[in-house]
Amino acid sequence: MPPSKKTRQTRRSKSVERADDPWVMCSRCKAWIALEHTQFTCIEEAEAAVTFLCPRCEILDVIQADFTRRIKQEAENWKLAVANLAAKLDEKAAKWETECRSLEDRLGEEQKLRENLQAKLDAVQAVQPCCCGSPEKGTEPATTPANKVEEHDEGGDAPTKPKDERAASNMENNIGPHESPTPRASDANASPARAAMEIDQTQFPEWTSENSSLQSEYTKWNARMKELCRELGPRVEFASTNWVPNKELYNDLYSEETVAYIHLKCINTKWVLRTKRLAERYEVAPCRLTEKPQRDRRTKVREAVQEAESASWRTMAAGKPALSFYSKAKQAIEKEPLYENSKGSGLLCEARCGMLRTRLLRATYTPNLDTTCPLCTLEEESIEHIVLRCPALKPQVSATSSAAATPPEQRQKLLAMALGFREPQEQPQWETVETTKRRLEHWWCANYLQDRTGPAANTPNQ
Structure with missing residues (x-):
């Protein structure tokens, strides 16, 4: 056991430079470390060193340096993130200022247009009473050819009707298209609604704030409606529920159908x-x-x-050559009840898709490959030969024993029936399909054994 603290202090008080004390004190934590656990070889070398750190203090220094490095890295990352956010904020602020300036310009143009229209309206209202206003009491009406009294040819005193109404209507018809006559007394009650239609439509509904394109559409709509109201003037009273902007008066500025249309047209949701x-x-x-x-x-x-x-x-x-027979025999997307978990079902699927690994198919990829059927050596090994005509495969197909003598069209029908193809809403020939599966399994096993052993005489019989 190492000496106690009191013993070490007593020894060091007597003689610090004793050569028989194999302990070195850490200059930081003041802990004593055995000389054999330090990098020094003797006490003199340890005393000559300026400082000595124990392994625990060295580990603490490494951890502190790592923490300092990580803190500096995190500080740099946060500075970069803050700079990116500031750049985005400046970009948004610049865009907002541009939009504000554009809106201010449009508002100024609209204000000028209002002033011009108001000046024209005041001029028309000032001129109209002088032309067609009613005469005051004590004054004589103006003498015009329209209201002169026509004398009778024979000198009678019976005057004809004056043409004041026609003249008044002609004067009203001579008013320009953008000028409105003085409103009648019946239009006095309609002025609040018309004034409500003429107010500035710069406020948008809350649900349009999520997309700027909606505000653009509503701005165009408002401009068109106000232009239409100014053109028609007081001649037509627009108290429709679609145009009146005051909700307390009538209804919203836009009908429910218009709001739904603009919302679905402008907001491109998923x-x-x-x-x-x-x-x-x-x-x-x-x-x-x-x-x-x-x-x-x-x-x-x-x-x-x-x-x-x-x-x-x-x-x-139809665009794939291997599926030419499949595309002709099957015309609808339907579930096939022909398959189960067997080798024959997998081979039947390959045969229906035209990808059964026969020698005729492999010859297109392997040059100089003999395409003769190795089991019967009578014909080329094709899907039709294996399913219908090969005599070396069992069970034999009774309905197609004379398939070689049948015409090609009939052979195609027999092959389609054997592979399970049928007309829509028609059940397949289950016995024929099962026979095809067994023949395909027999063909596969025969080819497998022939590849393993060589001669075709080892073909298994069922």
Whole structure:
């Protein structure tokens, strides 16, 4: 055991430079470390050293240096992040200032247009009473050819009716298209609604703040409505629920259908984009997004999608040479009840798709390959030969024993029947399909054994 602290202090008080004390004190934590656990070879070398750190203090220094490095790295990362955020904020602020200036310019132009229109309206109202106003009491009406009294040819005193009403109507018709006559007394009650329509429409609904394109659409709508109101003037009273901007008076500025249309047209949500893309892909007839759902619309859309998918599937199958027989025999996308977990089902699927690994198919990829059937050596090894005509395979096909003498069209029908192809909504020939599976399994085992042993005499019999 190492000496106690009191013993070490007593020894060092007597003689610090004793050569028989094999302990060295750490200059930081004041802990004593055995000389054999330090880098020194003797006490004199340890005393000559300026400082000595124990392993624990060295580990603490390494950890502290690592922490300092990490803190500096995090500080640099945060500085970079703050700089990026500041740049984005400056960009947003510049964009906002540009939009504000653009809106201010538009507002100034609109104010000038209002002043010009108001000046024209004041001028028209000032001129109109002088032309067609009613005469005051005690004054005689102006003498015009329209209101002169026509004398009778025979000298009678019966005057004809004056033409004041026609003249007044002619004067009203001579007013310019952008000038409005003085409103009648009946229009006095309509002035609050008209004044409400003429107010500045710079305030947008809250739900339009999420997209600037909506505000642009509403700005165009407001400008068009105000222009239309100014052109028509007091001749027509617009108390419609679609245009009156005061909600307490009548209703919102825009009808519910208009709001839904602009919202669906301008906000490109995932649903809107996906609906548009799928409608173009499946050639679905366009419909209004705000119309009420119909009963049979879901069925029509499903039928259109199925028809488009079937057409695409048939086009894809017709473009592949290996699927030429498959595309002719099968015209609809249907589930096939022919397959189970067996080797014959897998080989049947390959044969139906034209990719059964026969010698005729392998010859297209392997040059100088003999395509003769190694089991019967009578014909080329093709799908039709294996399924219908090869005599070395069992079980024999009774219905196709004379398939070699049949015409090609009949052989194609027999091959389609043996592979399980059928007309829509028709059950397959289960016995024929099972026979085809067994023949394909026999062919596979025979080829496997022949590749392993060599001669075809080892072909197993069922």
